[in-house]
Amino acid sequence: MISWRYVLPTLFTVAAMMAGFYSLLMTAQGEFLIAAQMIMLSMLLDGFDGNVARLVRGTSKFGAELDTYVDMTSFGIAPAMLVYEAVLKSFGWPGFLLACAIVISGVMRLSRFRIKDPFRGQRGFQGLPITLNACWLSMFIFVSESGMFHNEQLSLHEGPMAAVVWTCTILFLILQVSNIRYPKPTKALIGFIPCILIVTFLFLQMQVAVAAALTILVSCFIYAFITPLFPRHADLSAILADDSEDEEPEPTLRLP
Numbered sequence: 001m002i003s004w005r006y007v008l009p010t011l012f013t014v015a016a017m018m019a020g021f022y023s024l025l026m027t028a029q030g031e032f033l034i035a036a037q038m039i040m041l042s043m044l045l046d047g048f049d050g051n052v053a054r055l056v057r058g059t060s061k062f063g064a065e066l067d068t069y070v071d072m073t074s075f076g077i078a079p080a081m082l083v084y085e086a087v088l089k090s091f092g093w094p095g096f097l098l099a100c101a102i103v104i105s106g107v108m109r110l111s112r113f114r115i116k117d118p119f120r121g122q123r124g125f126q127g128l129p130i131t132l133n134a135c136w137l138s139m140f141i142f143v144s145e146s147g148m149f150h151n152e153q154l155s156l157h158e159g160p161m162a163a164v165v166w167t168c169t170i171l172f173l174i175l176q177v178s179n180i181r182y183p184k185p186t187k188a189l190i191g192f193i194p195c196i197l198i199v200t201f202l203f204l205q206m207q208v209a210v211a212a213a214l215t216i217l218v219s220c221f222i223y224a225f226i227t228p229l230f231p232r233h234a235d236l237s238a239i240l241a242d243d244s245e246d247e248e249p250e251p252t253l254r255l256p
Contacts, residue, residue, distance in 0.1 A: 013066050016045035020074025024081055032086045036142035037202050039082070039134055040216075042074035044199045047192060068110055075134035076106030083137050086145070087156045098166070102137070105173040106130045112177070125182040128175035128224055136172060136220045139213040140165050142202070148210045172224060180228050 023038035046067065080102035088095030109130050144154045156162050201212035 010066065012045050012048045013070055016042045017070045017073060019045060020070065020078050023074065023078040027078070027082045027085050030085070032082060032141055032145045035078070035082050036138040036145075039074060039078050039138040040199050040202055042070070042078075043131055043134065044195060046070055046074070047195060068113075071130055072106060072110055075130045076103055076110070079134045079137040080106075082141055086141050090157060098169070101173055102133065102169075105176045106133070109176040125184065127178050127180065128172060128182060130176060132220050132224055133169065133172040133176065135216055136224075137169065139216045139220075142213045143210055143217075146206055146210050146213075148206060168221070168224075175224060182223070182227060 019038045019042035023035045023042065026032075026035035026038060080099045083102070084095065084099040088099050091098075109127055112127070113125075140156065143149070144156050154161055156165055198212045198215060202209045
């Protein structure tokens with residue numbers, strides 16, 4: 001009989017998958033604001049499953065594997081489809097190729113994560129986590145579709161802002177499959193509370209939601225480009241070489 005300890009965190013993982021799938025449906029209907037919100041909701045739920053699993057001592061290899069498929073759906077395919085339908089399809093084949101690159105980089109990132117990191121991010125990441133690019137893309141679509149700015153101020157089709165957004169996006173995709181070392185953000189419940197609040201703000205009145213989205217964008221930029229300049233951990237390959245034979249990693253449901 002399956003213990004409730006394993007069922008409870010899995011319910012959060014399944015809910016995260018449902019939010020990611022709903023994002024795809026909303027994108028198909030042209031509801032880009034809701035689609036972006038659902039990606040962030042999926043991210044929040046996907047963070048909850050790990051906290052719940054550790055709280056009830058219900059971590060499992062099944063949960064960790066299931067989490068990988070959630071990551072690919074919610075943070076790989078969903079944001080790629082969102083940006084393609086909202087912006088990139090107007091660019092023709094270059095836009096299609098960039099959308100494909102978002103998916104391919106995500107697949108490669110997650111595949112390498114499963115193979116090369118048996119600790120599943122508990123000791124930091126080799127390459128940028130896939131969730132950062134999902135946040136970056138979905139929140140820029142959210143802000144640009146919010147109606148809070150003039151189109152020319154925050155256009156993702158042309159102009160300086162578009163150049164910055166898509167240049168950073170390409171850099172994110174490269175960083176995902178790079179060997180650059182990133183520290184593990186805290187997933188402790190106390191440290192997770194700000195994440196809960198800021199995602200909740202995305203569902204409030206538009207002024208508050210846009211402020212939350214901009215905060216997320218700034219955080220993504222800092223983590224991707226500034227954090228590696230201040231390494232706090234040894235290189236992942238050295239850690240694995242020293243410890244992989246001596247320690248059995250604990251399965252986890254954490255995000256890559």
